[in-house]
Amino acid sequence: MPELPEVETTRRGLAPHLEGRRIREVTLRRPDLRWPIPPEIARDLPGQRIAEVRRRAKYLLMDVDGGSALLHLGMSGSLRVLPVDTPVRAHDHVDIAVEGPRGQARVLRFNDPRRFGCLLWQPAGEVHPLLQGLGPEPLSDAFDGDYLFELSRGRKAPVKTFLMDQGVVVGVGNIYAAESLFLAGISPLRAAGKVSRERYVALADAVKRILGYAITRGGTTLRDFISPDGAPGYFEQELSAYGRGGEPCPRCRRPMKEASIGQRTTVWCGHCQK
DNA sequence: ATTCTACCCTGCAAGC
DNA sequence: TGCTTGCAGGGTAGAA
Numbered sequence: 012m013p014e015l016p017e018v019e020t021t022r023r024g025l026a027p028h029l030e031g032r033r034i035r036e037v038t039l040r041r042p043d044l045r046w047p048i049p050p051e052i053a054r055d056l057p058g059q060r061i062a063e064v065r066r067r068a069k070y071l072l073m074d075v076d077g078g079s080a081l082l083h084l085g086m087s088g089s090l091r092v093l094p095v096d097t098p099v100r101a102h103d104h105v106d107i108a109v110e111g112p113r114g115q116a117r118v119l120r121f122n123d124p125r126r127f128g129c130l131l132w133q134p135a136g137e138v139h140p141l142l143q144g145l146g147p148e149p150l151s152d153a154f155d156g157d158y159l160f161e162l163s164r165g166r167k168a169p170v171k172t173f174l175m176d177q178g179v180v181v182g183v184g185n186i187y188a189a190e191s192l193f194l195a196g197i198s199p200l201r202a203a204g205k206v207s208r209e210r211y212v213a214l215a216d217a218v219k220r221i222l223g224y225a226i227t228r229g230g231t232t233l234r235d236f237i238s239p240d241g242a243p244g245y246f247e248q249e250l251s252a253y254g255r256g257g258e259p260c261p262r263c264r265r266p267m268k269e270a271s272i273g274q275r276t277t278v279w280c281g282h283c284q285k
Numbered sequence: 286a287t288t289c290t291a292c293c294c295t296g297c298a299a300g301c
Numbered sequence: 302t303g304c305t306t307g308c309a310g311g312g313t314a315g316a317a
Contacts, residue, residue, distance in 0.1 A: 014310060045293070045312080069311075086311045087295075102295085125294045127311055141312090168288065177312080184310055233310065234297080253310090274290085276308080 013084040015149065015182025016225035017236050017244060018069045021090055024239030026064045028092040028117055029073065029109060033060045035116065038106040040099070044126045045085060048105070051132040052080060056107065068145050068181030078134040080107075081141070085127030087235040091120050105130055124235070146180040149218050154180055156212030163203040163211070170206055171199035172273040174214070183218060185275045186231055186253045191217040193252040198284045199277050200270075224249075252278045 013021070037053045059075035066072070071090075072079040084090070095108055095116045105121040121130065133139040147153035159179075166173055173179055174188045183191065192199050194217040197210055206214070230236060230244030233254075237243055251261050256269025260280040269278045 017310080083311080085294095086309070088311095123294095124296065125309090125311090127293070127295095129312095166287080172288090186310060231310075236310075273288095275310095 013069060013086075013088065013230070013236055014184035014187050015069060015222055016187070016228075016246065017230035018066055018071060018084065018182070019226050020230040020238050020244060021084070022064055022066045022071055025071075025090060025092065025119065028111075028239070029061045029064050029119065031060065031062075032109040032111065034058065034075070034107060034109055036106075036108040038108070039104070040106075041104040041126075044104060044123060045083075045129040046131065048130050049132045051078070052130060055132075056080065061109070067142055068148075068177060069184075070142065072133070076135075078132060078137075081129075081131040081133045081139055082121070083129045083141075085123055085125060085129070087125040088121065088123035088128035089235060089237045090239055091122070091237065091241060092117050092239045093120055094118070102126075144178055146176070146178050149180050149182050149215075149222055154215060154218075156208060156215040159211040159215055160206075160208040163206065166203040168203055169199055169272050170197060170201050170203045170214075171275075171277060173203035174218075175273070175275070180218070182222065185277075186250070187218070187221055187225065189252040189278055190221045190250060192284060193279060194221060196284055198281075199272055199279050201285075252280070254278065 034056045037056050039048055039053055042048055062074040064073050069083060071082040095118045102124045103120055103122050107119040109117055111117045162179060163173060171188050171192060174183055195214040197214055225246040228244060228246040229238055231246040232243035255267050256278045257266055260267055260283055262283050265282045267278050268281050
């Protein structure tokens with residue numbers, strides 16, 4: 012999936028097409044994704060104007076009167092804005108048709124082969140259970156080395172698992188965890204509670220730099236991800252660690268190690284990352 | 286409280 | 302060519 016840069020790229024692509032526009036019709040071709048799509052989505056959205064498209068963690072929120080449509084892309088989901096007569100393809104599960112400028116209607120189409128994504132409803136004034144207990148946004152001031160250091164004391168889980176815990180910090184998945192740890196020179200295997208304050212400062216800085224730069228490149232496209240206008244992300248060619256097991260380390264040229272940490276494949280340099 | 290394990294689903298590449 | 306196997310960017314639930 013889509014980690015934070017891909018979701019943010021999606022949000023930026025959607026916003027100009029959706030904000031201020033009125034929803035005409037909702038089509039559910041598949042009533043269940045990861046969870047059943049609640050009846051409010053099809054029943055209450057038509058006729059409503061979309062005020063804003065926001066992102067929290069890896070979730071997208073489309074605000075209308077009375078609440079927000081809450082959308083997660085899972086592992087393989089993508090959203091595109093298309094002309095309404097665009098033929099439907101495999102795994103096109105949901106359409107949200109909106110009015111367009113000069114009567115040019117568009118459709119927001121949700122495609123998700125693996126159906127790990129979801130489309131849910133958050134009533135106004137409530138915080139959906141999925142959004143409760145999330146950590147700070149990595150690009151916010153609340154996320155820094157001191158925060159990571161204090162929170163990690165006593166934690167025995169590997170620092171990579173800690174960094175990917177959405178309760179610690181949101182938006183960092185398998186790709187960007189590997190990249191950030193490489194940039195910070197920290198072994199992904201090290202116990203989170205055994206990393207120094209100084210090195211957490213470097214890690215928080217690395218996370219911010221990697222995510223920020225990936226957003227400017229439109230995210231990372233491995234196979235599924237595509238932005239709302241159909242363009243892939245261009246960060247893949249800049250990956251230093253992810254997917255490069257056995258290849259020479261970009262820094263020291265020694266072969267990169269690969270192993271499974273917390274059920275996720277991880278690549279790192281045994282010489283540059285301690 | 287933290288940390289495991291199993292599970293959700295489809296597509297694709299590698300190996301035979 | 303075709304079959305089987307394993308793996309993939311996500312996250313939850315329930316158990317240990």
